[in-house]
Amino acid sequence: MIAALLDPAVLNVVHATLEQALVSTAIAAAFGVPLGAWLARTAQAPSIRGWVWLLLSAPLAVPSVIAASAWTSIFAVPAFSGWGYSLRAVILAHVFLNVPLVALWSWQAIARVPRAEIELGRSLGLGRLGVWRRVILPRAAGGVGAAILQAFHYCSTSFVLVMVLGGGPAVQTLETAIYAEARFGLPELPRAMALAFWQVAIQILPWLALSFWQPAQADRGEWERRGRGGWLALPLAAVWLVPYGAVIAFQGSDSLGWAELGASAGISAAMALAVAALALLWAAMGLGVLGALERRGAARAARAWWIALQGPAAVSGIVLSLGFVLAFPASFGWGAPVVVFVQSVLLAPMALRLLWGEFHAPVGSLHELARSLGASARARWLAVEWPRWRGPVLTAGAWICVAALGEVAVWSFFQPIGQPTLPALLARWMAQYRFDEAQAASLVLLALSVGALAAARRGWRGAL
Amino acid sequence: MKKFLVLAWLTLGLANAAEPPCKASFYAYDTLTAPEGWATAVAALFARRYPGCVATAIPVGDSGQLISRLALDARAGKSPAQLVIGLDQQVWEKVRQWTTRARGIALPPLRAEAEAAGAGTLFGQGFIPFDYGVFALMWDSTSGIPAPAKWEDLLAPQWKRKLLLQDPRASTPGLAFVLGSREAFGARWAERFRSLAGQWLTLTPSWDQAYGMFLKGAAPLVWSYTTSQAYHVDHGKTDAEKQRYRAVVFEDGNPAQIEGAALVTAGLAAPGARESAEKLLKTLLTKEAQELVARKNWMFPASDEVKLPESFAGVPKPKRVLQPSFAARDVDRALKEWLPIAQRGEKR
Numbered sequence: 001m002i003a004a005l006l007d008p009a010v011l012n013v014v015h016a017t018l019e020q021a022l023v024s025t026a027i028a029a030a031f032g033v034p035l036g037a038w039l040a041r042t043a044q045a046p047s048i049r050g051w052v053w054l055l056l057s058a059p060l061a062v063p064s065v066i067a068a069s070a071w072t073s074i075f076a077v078p079a080f081s082g083w084g085y086s087l088r089a090v091i092l093a094h095v096f097l098n099v100p101l102v103a104l105w106s107w108q109a110i111a112r113v114p115r116a117e118i119e120l121g122r123s124l125g126l127g128r129l130g131v132w133r134r135v136i137l138p139r140a141a142g143g144v145g146a147a148i149l150q151a152f153h154y155c156s157t158s159f160v161l162v163m164v165l166g167g168g169p170a171v172q173t174l175e176t177a178i179y180a181e182a183r184f185g186l187p188e189l190p191r192a193m194a195l196a197f198w199q200v201a202i203q204i205l206p207w208l209a210l211s212f213w214q215p216a217q218a219d220r221g222e223w224e225r226r227g228r229g230g231w232l233a234l235p236l237a238a239v240w241l242v243p244y245g246a247v248i249a250f251q252g253s254d255s256l257g258w259a260e261l262g263a264s265a266g267i268s269a270a271m272a273l274a275v276a277a278l279a280l281l282w283a284a285m286g287l288g289v290l291g292a293l294e295r296r297g298a299a300r301a302a303r304a305w306w307i308a309l310q311g312p313a314a315v316s317g318i319v320l321s322l323g324f325v326l327a328f329p330a331s332f333g334w335g336a337p338v339v340v341f342v343q344s345v346l347l348a349p350m351a352l353r354l355l356w357g358e359f360h361a362p363v364g365s366l367h368e369l370a371r372s373l374g375a376s377a378r379a380r381w382l383a384v385e386w387p388r389w390r391g392p393v394l395t396a397g398a399w400i401c402v403a404a405l406g407e408v409a410v411w412s413f414f415q416p417i418g419q420p421t422l423p424a425l426l427a428r429w430m431a432q433y434r435f436d437e438a439q440a441a442s443l444v445l446l447a448l449s450v451g452a453l454a455a456a457r458r459g460w461r462g463a464l
Numbered sequence: 465m466k467k468f469l470v471l472a473w474l475t476l477g478l479a480n481a482a483e484p485p486c487k488a489s490f491y492a493y494d495t496l497t498a499p500e501g502w503a504t505a506v507a508a509l510f511a512r513r514y515p516g517c518v519a520t521a522i523p524v525g526d527s528g529q530l531i532s533r534l535a536l537d538a539r540a541g542k543s544p545a546q547l548v549i550g551l552d553q554q555v556w557e558k559v560r561q562w563t564t565r566a567r568g569i570a571l572p573p574l575r576a577e578a579e580a581a582g583a584g585t586l587f588g589q590g591f592i593p594f595d596y597g598v599f600a601l602m603w604d605s606t607s608g609i610p611a612p613a614k615w616e617d618l619l620a621p622q623w624k625r626k627l628l629l630q631d632p633r634a635s636t637p638g639l640a641f642v643l644g645s646r647e648a649f650g651a652r653w654a655e656r657f658r659s660l661a662g663q664w665l666t667l668t669p670s671w672d673q674a675y676g677m678f679l680k681g682a683a684p685l686v687w688s689y690t691t692s693q694a695y696h697v698d699h700g701k702t703d704a705e706k707q708r709y710r711a712v713v714f715e716d717g718n719p720a721q722i723e724g725a726a727l728v729t730a731g732l733a734a735p736g737a738r739e740s741a742e743k744l745l746k747t748l749l750t751k752e753a754q755e756l757v758a759r760k761n762w763m764f765p766a767s768d769e770v771k772l773p774e775s776f777a778g779v780p781k782p783k784r785v786l787q788p789s790f791a792a793r794d795v796d797r798a799l800k801e802w803l804p805i806a807q808r809g810e811k812r
Contacts, residue, residue, distance in 0.1 A: 069676070076682040081625075084682070085666035168631055168667030169806045180633040182532075260499065412525075420494070430672035431495045433695050433762065435679055 004194035014198045017173040020087060021156035021202075024094035028151045031095070032102025033144055035236060039103065040110035044230035054453070055237035056100040056107075061453040062244050063406025064160035065423050066442050067093060070244045071165055085167030093161045093243075098151040100240045105150065109143020110136060149206040156202055157316035159409045174199040175409070178318045182325075182413065193326075196319045203314040208307060244446075257429075257437060264425040265444050268405055271340055271421060272452070275404040276397040278344035283351035283396070287359050313349035317409035320346055325413070334414070342410045347400045354396035358388060398456035405449050422448070486517035488740040490547040491530055491728070495761075497521035502595075502753075502760035503549050509756075510747045519744050526670075527551070527636060531558050534728065538562040543731035546741035549594075549748070552636055552721050553582070553790040556591050563726040565590035566742050572749055572767040580785040581720035583766060593724040594748045595763040597689040598782045599640045601627075601712045602675075607684030614715040615648040619659045627664040628674040628686040632799060636721060637671045639795065641687050642802050643788035644719035657805050667806065685712075689721075690779050691762045698759070698775035717784035723763065 004010065039052065062070075071093050075084030083089055113136050121135040137144075159175045166172070172180075174195050181192045286309040293302040312320065320342055370380045408423050420428055422445040429438040488510070496503035507519035522545050524533050530548060537543035538561075551559065569592060574583050583593040603611040609626055612618050618627065630638030649656040665683045668674040678686035690711040700706030725748055732738045747753055754765040758773050765772075788794075 072673075072677050072682065073680055076677065076680040081665075081682070163669045164673060167665075169633075169803055170808075172807070180631075257499075424494070427670075427672065428494050428498055430676055431670075432498065432500075433675070433692075433699075435676050438676075 004190035013177045024091045024155040025152040027095045028098035029148045032099045033106045035103040036106025039107040052233045052237045056104040059100045061402045061449040068164035089165040094155045102147045105147030106144045109140040113139045207314040268422040272401040272404040274340045275343045276400040279348045279351045282348035321413035351396045358392045395456045398452045401452040486740045488744040489520045489545045491524045491545045492549040493526045497523040506753050534559045534562045537730040546731040549725040564729045575768045591724040593766045595757045596722045597763040598720045600690045601685045602688045602692045603712045604684040609684045611712045625665045628683045629664045631667040634669045640719045647786040694775040713780045717786040718782045719786045
């Protein structure tokens, strides 16, 4: 096993993964953090702010198969063909995907710095730069750091974009190497495990750091927005969506299989909802234990438990699938349930992070009030708990649906039998020369993802 | 009379109970089992040919997944499938150990290219060939780039970054390209392939990715099948559309893929399972089933007895069918030699 870990071929893949992910993340941060800071500082009408949020969130809702298809359309244009199918192409696609993410999270982190602290800094004689350096950045570092680490995680676990845009073995990452190992039959164990080990190692350190950086409380933004040029926010947020416009150019098809498309859309939606429900259940159970530990005053145990809950986030879909198959070889035949289960484990940390703020929101006085009014436990839950949880649960559920709809790594590992999901139908139609119809399936997949995103937006209202 | 009827009913009932049900389940890759897929049509044909018999498809992603599924079934010692449909030479080399030779199957006269690609030899090993395709470059005749005539031409500067190929580790056509080029270039393969590595635009993870890019105009040449030309002739709306995409066969030969079926050993334990499965295998080779191959699977039928659709008339015949070895050790060796070249070649 040690020999496999230190095999030069394996280490080359580790090096290539780090190189690609670090460069992509650095560029995304270089654009995303200033954009987020500018958005936090600039005055915008609430309706514009809502649109900016939607535009910055939308790239995250574009399934990777669609993003890859859009970029291949762009690289087919002679002016851009020199960029295609190389490390540059992968980095470009990752930058367009991650700048909005970094900007959005940085925006939220900076907007949440309490106004009182900024005023205090000013009253102590700090200039504009001093306020940024001494007050805002230290307070927002956790959120900004989390955004950058999340971008690193996305770039280093990216699968479809690397496979399609990388051009082949020259841009091989740990994800694609593990896939190649298991492509024609069960994988060669030591090599697959060595690749999986390195992939987990690369992910685990940033995620440990991220776990410590989790904000203790979801402060609401109080910072006055005085900067001018709020109208510029819309085009600056929209520009990251431009590449995906290439996929919307659907020419129509004479023989579109609407029934199949509808059935697959239904299966995809049902599976995404099942993944969301299970992931929320895992998150609720995790937070329940965390709450119990905190009530007992076991702070260290609570912190350790929180970090443990983040564990699956340090594992990619391919690695988790590989581990599952190695532990339960028969799981190859378990079909859709195993895909739903593995995806739910994979996405549970996302639910946890989205529910965390509400988990620590102080509501004790409301409970006391309800109790003093003679409300039963059920009535208290309905009157106090559910109204405050509804938004975050809806948001988390919607984001998980978005992620599950476009997830193909776990699906391609198990390829469950029966009615195909939309990405599977897309692949099938392409294999049958039905490229126009595959384009239609892409659009339906995109519409479902954007629909889920719109649901997330409802839950988001008022967060900024 | 009443007693006679009761007796007859009991006799018939007992006879039915003694006779195992005529059911055959089969693994096949996804496009074969789609509603409009060839295997779906064959299952319907099977039910018509043998009244009371039912064939059920178990779709299994793609051909790579077939191997995993059969390996797991063999390990478990049982399988829900009695047959596997959609094997090719590469997959056959890996799954042969888990199959059982069928009895009483007679091959129809094979088409010449199928024979040249080794279909008869494979049949002798228990592989039932039902169709084949010749791998070739598809060329966009409106691109202004000429079509290459032989393997060596691919190295010329005018085809630099004009080729769309597939990754041989993930795609059967991609593997056929590497193995075919080894046959064509012979002892000079490594040196020639190093030059070739600068010629492709990308190596895609699957055939459909490459073909989709080709149709978007990313490059004027894509590694595919000669029958892709028939598809465009069949589906083109205008003469220009029908004639735009042409298959190019090389003077020094093209590799071929043979698709076939086999009995799954782990699925034959139930009484009558083997007989039902053999009936389905026979159905694959009937004239009716073979006639459906061309337009349902866009491949050539293995049988020489069926008429091809008009759109297949202009499909070029290979000058020579290359017959590389798909044996696991040869494939491994080829990929081990190919990988460092491909990795270095693309850093340009």
